[in-house]
Amino acid sequence: MAFLALLEADLKTMTHSWVVRIWxxxxxxxxxxxxxxxxxxxxxAVSLSDLLGTFPLIWAIVVILISAGAVSSEAGVxxxxxxxxxxxxYEYILxxxxxRLLAVIALYLASAITSAYLLSRYAVTSDxxxxxxxxxxxxxxxxxxxxxxxxxxxxxxxDRSSVAIVITWILWIAAGAICALFKxxxxxxxxxxxxLPDALSGDYSARAQWEALxxxxxxxxxxxxxxxxxxxxxxx
Amino acid sequence: MDHVxxxxxxxxxxxxxxxxxxxxNLAVPQGGIFGLVGxxxxxxxxxxxxxxxxxxxxxxxxxxFGEPMTPNAVHLRRRIGFLPTNPRFPKEMTPIGxxxxxxxxxxxxxxxxKPRLAMLLRAVGLLSAASQKVKGFSTGMTTRLGIAxxxxxxxxxxxxxxxxxxxxxxxxxxxxxLIRELGETKTILxxxxxxxxxxxxxxxxxxxxxxxxxxxxxxxxxxxxxRSSALELELDGDPERLRAALTSSAISLRWxxxxxxxxxxxxxxxxxxxxxxxxxxxIVAADARLLAVNSLHDxxxxxxxxxxxxxxxxxxxxxxxxxxxNHGVSGAAGS
Numbered sequence: 001m002a003f004l005a006l007l008e009a010d011l012k013t014m015t016h017s018w019v020v021r022i023w024x025x026x027x028x029x030x031x032x033x034x035x036x037x038x039x040x041x042x043x044x045a046v047s048l049s050d051l052l053g054t055f056p057l058i059w060a061i062v063v064i065l066i067s068a069g070a071v072s073s074e075a076g077v078x079x080x081x082x083x084x085x086x087x088x089x090y091e092y093i094l095x096x097x098x099x100r101l102l103a104v105i106a107l108y109l110a111s112a113i114t115s116a117y118l119l120s121r122y123a124v125t126s127d128x129x130x131x132x133x134x135x136x137x138x139x140x141x142x143x144x145x146x147x148x149x150x151x152x153x154x155x156x157x158x159d160r161s162s163v164a165i166v167i168t169w170i171l172w173i174a175a176g177a178i179c180a181l182f183k184x185x186x187x188x189x190x191x192x193x194x195x196l197p198d199a200l201s202g203d204y205s206a207r208a209q210w211e212a213l214x215x216x217x218x219x220x221x222x223x224x225x226x227x228x229x230x231x232x233x234x235x236x
Numbered sequence: 237m238d239h240v241x242x243x244x245x246x247x248x249x250x251x252x253x254x255x256x257x258x259x260x261n262l263a264v265p266q267g268g269i270f271g272l273v274g275x276x277x278x279x280x281x282x283x284x285x286x287x288x289x290x291x292x293x294x295x296x297x298x299x300x301f302g303e304p305m306t307p308n309a310v311h312l313r314r315r316i317g318f319l320p321t322n323p324r325f326p327k328e329m330t331p332i333g334x335x336x337x338x339x340x341x342x343x344x345x346x347x348x349x350k351p352r353l354a355m356l357l358r359a360v361g362l363l364s365a366a367s368q369k370v371k372g373f374s375t376g377m378t379t380r381l382g383i384a385x386x387x388x389x390x391x392x393x394x395x396x397x398x399x400x401x402x403x404x405x406x407x408x409x410x411x412x413x414l415i416r417e418l419g420e421t422k423t424i425l426x427x428x429x430x431x432x433x434x435x436x437x438x439x440x441x442x443x444x445x446x447x448x449x450x451x452x453x454x455x456x457x458x459x460x461x462x463r464s465s466a467l468e469l470e471l472d473g474d475p476e477r478l479r480a481a482l483t484s485s486a487i488s489l490r491w492x493x494x495x496x497x498x499x500x501x502x503x504x505x506x507x508x509x510x511x512x513x514x515x516x517x518x519i520v521a522a523d524a525r526l527l528a529v530n531s532l533h534d535x536x537x538x539x540x541x542x543x544x545x546x547x548x549x550x551x552x553x554x555x556x557x558x559x560x561x562n563h564g565v566s567g568a569a570g571s
Contacts, residue, residue, distance in 0.1 A: 001340065001341070001343045002310070002340070002341040002343070004340075005337060005340035005341045006341065008340075009326075009329075009337055013326075013328065016328065074326070077324045077325065077326060080318075080320040080323055080324055080325075081323065081324065081325045081326065081334070081385070082341070083290060083307075084288050084290060084313065084316075084318040084320070085313060085318075085338055085341050085342060085389075086310045086311075086313050086314040086341055086342050086343065086389070087310065087313075087341050088307075088308040088310055089307055089308060090308065232307055232308070233292060233307075235250075235285075235290070235291040235292060236285075236290045236291070
């Protein structure tokens with residue numbers, strides 16, 4: 001009950017957020033530019049790859065802005081007005097994470113699925129493979145889930161949103177190097193983006209698929225687990 | 237269960253830098269209004285935050301309704317109504333939205349929640365501002381919304397931290413009257429640095445100073461700590477005849493006569509009633525008329541200052557006092 005009430009309240013905040021609204025408009029504009037361009041030249045796989053690639057590259061900063069203030073922006077209010085009531089800290093964190101994930105993934109999926117459909121119909125060369133498209137959209141989606149989880153986690157660690165935003169952004173930029181260091185190529189954003197046009201045309205390995213699924217799920221769970229473990233012990 | 241709140245050696249040290257609370261043993265009985273008093277920075281808010289599970293004790297324990305309080309003890313917090321000092325709320329919410337939200341997270345069904353929030357908004361006088369966003373509210377309006385929110389779950393225990401802070405005289409009086417009224421049916425812990433407020437409304441009092449609980453007991457116990465009492469008698473009659481009567485009598489208390497005003501200073505070594513009856517006999521003998529009797533000392537304030545001075549004057553000897561103090565504080569660690 002408390003989780004649902006918190007989720008509902010936070011989703012309401014999300015829908016009223018100007019960052020979310022402007023992002024939605026920019027995504028529509030992006031589709032309106034990409035589709036006519038693909039109708040005159042280029043392949044659907046490359047066009048969709050370019051469009052999906054903007055999420056971990058450009059729109060990552062919007063995702064961080066939306067998520068890194070989830071808890072820290074309420075630091076002065078949350079103890080007094082929410083956590084002094086009948087709410088566990090788990091419920092609070094999970095509600096915050098769920099609402100940010102819903103907002104990010106809903107906008108991402110709406111943009112990605114619409115673009116994939118329109119490109120398969122109107123691109124000069126339609127080389128999209130349906131399982132490859134599903135795999136690629138899922139892969140970028142999982143990348144965004146990890147990024148959102150990271151940002152929400154850092155917003156529990158720091159009482160200032162600006163610090164959480166900067167730290168998450170630095171970590172995200174360094175993600176490629178970190179994955180290379182630990183030989184986790186299939187989880188590296190750089191590697192994923194390089195392989196995206198091929199994957200959209202159906203050229204991807206089942207091993208890479210499973211590695212990504214397990215790797216991103218594990219990483220996101222660890223990040224959120226750490227955030228909850230920290231927040232439960234924190235003085236508010 | 238004798239006590240709604242019990243703390244044992246409750247201690248809070250922030251980051252190995254600042255000792256906010258030191259071995260506090262607090263016992264709040266069921267029913268009545270319990271005042272937590274102390275100067276700013278004495279540790280009142282820290283104590284309250286630990287009672288609510290918002291801060292983790294460095295040492296010691298907190299029992300509420302006989303059970304340990306933890307950050308996730310939802311079943312205990314469901315029985316508590318908390319009003320913070322200068323409460324802050326999500327700015328974009330309206331009072332209706334916020335109280336509905338509080339009702340939802342308290343697990344209240346809609347048929348209970350909606351009538352209750354309407355009743356509370358009416359009771360705190362926010363009905364006309366019910367649809368305005370909280371961000372435009374004055375201090376008084378914010379406090380009244382906080383009061384309504386703390387009552388939304390119909391709690392057994394109310395914990396109000398400095399409820400009169402920043403309020404105008406009307407809001408101040410309204411809040412004190414409300415506490416008094418609510419104290420008839422609920423247990424209330426109210427913190428304040430304003431002793432006059434606590435004196436007016438509380439049946440029990442605890443005093444914190446520099447993170448130490450230096451007194452805990454009833455208001456009567458507190459008053460008994462005053463070293464002296466003083467009365468002023470307003471008279472109508474011949475002052476010289478009265479002066480002569482007082483001088484010739486065997487009364488041992490100190491007195492001052494100034495025209496129609498007689499000031500009497502009682503020490504605690506002798507019964508106040510004996511000295512007063514002797515003075516009244518002198519007044520009758522001098523054929524004077526007693527118009528009014530006023531207290532010159534505020535006993536509670538005197539006792540408060542006396543306790544603070546005593547605590548501060550102990551200095552290093554504080555840590556050598558291993559026996560529990562005779563001030564209603566039982567077994568404080570390091571006392």
